[in-house]
Amino acid sequence: MKIPARHRAGITILEPKGKITIGVGDVALREAVHEALEAGSTKILVNLKDVSTIDSSGIGELVSAYTSVTNRGGALRLLHLPPKVQDILQITQLVTVFEVLDDEEEAVASFAD
């Protein structure tokens, strides 16, 4: 599974679909973020609208991606959290780490700050 990516105003927007779980979507997310970084993009927006399930492994990949991008002086933000993903981010207290947005226009504008 390859995660679709599009580009807008210098931002890479990743759009995973379905599961980000151990052995299913976690590696695909890691590869997509790695590819974006290798291509020189340090502004990454992950649109989670079509993600049905995320487990601790998927959460771990998001955290790892966040750290990789931040360490390069960039920013990784999340867009359109489905309730089940929001719930897991609350439980793991990662809502305090990630910047989460509900509107793509606002999200894109936020990277210009």
Next chain:
Amino acid sequence: MMRPELKVQVEVESRLENVELVHVAIESSLAELELSDDDAHQIGISIREAVANAIKHGNQGDASKLVRVELGIDDGDLLIRVQDQGVGFDENGVPNPLEPENLLRRNGRGILLMKQYMDQIEYTFQPENGTVLEMRKGLAVLRSNSAKQEEERQ
């Protein structure tokens, strides 16, 4: 109506791709319980986390070692047992993933999710027979959540 006799057993080799296999195999049995969407999701995640831990940490990824998953009804609870063939671990030695210094760690959130989503989780370490994890969730609440969801949809 939930089947009081529900009993499912699945046994897999310790390969990470089997986490998905176990989840899919058990999902159809969970569907028979007519759980609410949220409960089905939370129980599914708990099973995934338990099996992933049994494969990765319990059996250390040794494919020749098995993970056995049982789903049943016991004493008014949905009971899920996950057994590996490993040597066990020190529960108190697992770092708290909510401590600020652990928040950005890649791993270590599985037990937290299981504790949050199930009513009770308990590890038993058996020197000869590996580690058994028992997770319980009360059927009364599951039935009530299911009925509430049904009402909301009507």
